[in-house]
Every structure is written in structure tokens, then in C-alpha cells.
Amino acid sequence: GRSDDGLRVRETTVLADGPEATLALLRELHPEAVKRRQRIESLKKRDIGWVNTRLERARLALRQAELAHAEGRLDDDGLAQARDRxxxxxxTLDExxxxxxxxxHRIEREDDRFRIEVVDPASGRFAPAAQTQPDEPLRLSQIVRAVQSNALxxxxxLxxxxxxxxxxLTADPxxxxxxxxxxxxxxGTVMLTLLLAxxxxxxxVVAALYLREYARQGLLISTVRIAINNLAGVPSIVYGVxxxxxxxxxxxxxxxAGPANPWPIGLWALGVGGLVATTVGAVLLGLTAKPRPGAEPTLRTRTLGLVAGALWLATAALVVALVAYMPFFHGFFRARLPSPTFGAKGLLWxxxxxxLLTLPVVVV
Known part of the structure; x- marks a missing residue:
């Protein structure tokens, strides 16, 4: 309790004194103290966590309704109903x-009733419940295990x-x-290794087999090999950045959140047309560039092959651009912003x- 002048007053009852009596009483009371600690941790992590999860879902539903109202897909009555819900x-969740x-708080009050003083013989001071509470003895539930080392x-x-x-190996920090x-x-390390593998x-393995067994040796393949060897020597901090x-x-x-600066619909449609044109052109030129069976490649077939390769590169670039600047995509988690979901550091990234760091080494 507290007195009128703000000083803390505690009524203390010594249940045991001396090593043997304290150890015997500790063995009797400690299992219940551990159960109280585990119950408190369960309430904080699971029960309160589940309440917060449901509250966040409700908030996201309201945020989605507000976004739909701002875009004209929801009228004022629908927004009002969403806010009422x-x-x-x-x-309900606050209750x-x-x-x-x-x-x-009830379990913590019960837990505060049982304290133990672990005194250092050299200094005569007892171990506090926390560094910020130097005058508070340890709670009994803070004891992980009590062992008589010399009696074992x-x-x-073992x-x-x-x-x-x-x-x-199995507990949380x-x-x-x-x-x-x-x-x-x-x-986290095991999951990271599995995803990496x-x-x-x-x-x-596929890239190494293709470059070694199937790819036609030439300037392009030599350039790729040089690039792979250089990538294998890049410092890991560069990959991290x-x-x-x-x-x-x-x-x-x-x-x-989707693209920051999406293309206009007309420009995006024009890009789709360009994608179709480059794809068809790359396929036709690739078929035309193939020499006849048994014949040596001519300057014409080599030129057509280079043009077909350039068209395939243009096709890949157009695919990336059309996806990156798609005007119809507004992100999967707009309602969660400004708190990022995939836009933050995580196991997948x-x-x-x-x-990327390991792939050049595997290929080499």
C-alpha cells in the first residue's frame, strides 16, 4: 500500500530463513510461481495478441472502405456503416x-506476494528484481532453476x-x-537456408549445365562467364545494399502500394502493342536466322540472329516496364500504409x- 505522504509501505512475512529451510520452501512454492509466470506470458502474447490482431483487421477494413470512398467506389452511406461497424x-475488443x-494484474499481485532474497556473501547485497528496482527482492517466479551444485x-x-x-536451443530470449x-x-537461420537452397x-545447376554443355561458345558466352566470375568476387555488403x-x-x-507513377492507360496500351510486335518479330526472325541443316551460318543469318536477340531483350524490358507502371494495380496492402508489409526487411528478401550472392559461386 501507500501512506498519505507517498511513502511505500509493505507488510513482510518471512516464510523461511537459512539455506536448508529456504531451499525446501523454494522447491514447494516454485512450481506454482512458474505457472503464474507462464500464465502471464500466455495472456500477454496470445490473448492480448489475438485482441490486437482482430482490432487491426477491423481497422484495415475501415481503411479499405475509406479508400474505396475516396475513389468513388463506395457512397457516403456505405462509409458511415463501415465506421459504425x-x-x-x-x-467490444476494448472490453x-x-x-x-x-x-x-490480479496474477501479478499474487506473484508479488512471494519474494526471495539471494544475498551475495561478499557484498551482503541481494539480487534485485530489476536494475531499475534495486531495493526490490527477486520474485519467486523469476527463479529459473535452483540447484545445489555441491550436492549433485x-x-x-548431467x-x-x-x-x-x-x-x-528451444526457449525464447x-x-x-x-x-x-x-x-x-x-x-530464422534454417528457414533462410531452405529458401536459399x-x-x-x-x-x-541449370545455368552451369547450359553454359558448359549446350550454349554455343562465342563472344556472348565469354562475356557472360567473365561477368559471373566478377560477380563471384563482389563483396557481400554490395549485395546487401x-x-x-x-x-x-x-x-x-x-x-x-502499386506503382508510384503509373502510365496513362493509352500509353500502357501502346506498350502492350509494342510488346506483341517485338515478341512476334523476335520469333519470326529467330526462325529465319536458323541456317539450313548442314550449311554454315552466313552473314545474313548471323545478323538476323543478333536482331532477334535484341528484340527478345526489348521484349523482356517491355514486360518489366508494363508490370512496373501498370495503371490498374494499386497494391495489395494500401490499407496498411504507411506501415510497410513487403516493403520492409524480411526473411524473403x-x-x-x-x-544472388551465392548463385555466381554455384555457376562457377
């Missing part, structure tokens, strides 16, 4: 959120050793990443960046 949903908070036989020591390794486990890091292995700029900000931003 959001207000009702928010009121559920308050109920969860009350349950958390080799089986007990059990403690394996238990700590299991915690390190805690106390600002200074304690606990590294399971999220392990999971799925992308790099097929492309790298490229991945951040291209994948996160460019591709991710396009997925979230990291995998693609590492794939």
Missing part, C-alpha cells in the same frame, strides 16, 4: 482487452547440463536478449539477396 467492434489486463552426483550434473542446453534461448535465431540450387534498395524498397514498395 468499426466503432462497435472496437468497443475484452480490459478484462485480460485485469486478469494479468554425476547424473544430477541432467542440469542437458536441461540448460535444451533451454538454450528474455531479459533484453541477455538470458534464455536462441530458438528464434535458429528457426530452393532458389539457388535449380537456377545455379542492392537487396535493401531493390527488393525491399522497390519490389516490396510496389507490392504494397534476405533469402533472395543471399541467393
Amino acid at each position: 468499426f466503432a462497435q467492434r472496437k468497443e 475484452e482487452y480490459d478484462a485480460i489486463l485485469q486478469e494479468i 552426483d554425476w547424473r544430477g550434473r 541432467g542440469v547440463y542437458l536441461d540448460r542446453w535444451w533451454e538454450f 528474455r531479459e533484453a536478449n541477455t538470458e534464455g534461448g536462441v530458438f528464434p535465431v535458429i528457426f 530452393v532458389i539457388v540450387a535449380p537456377l545455379g 542492392f537487396g535493401l534498395g531493390f527488393f525491399c524498397y522497390t519490389v516490396g514498395g510496389w507490392i504494397d 534476405s533469402s533472395l539477396t543471399l541467393a
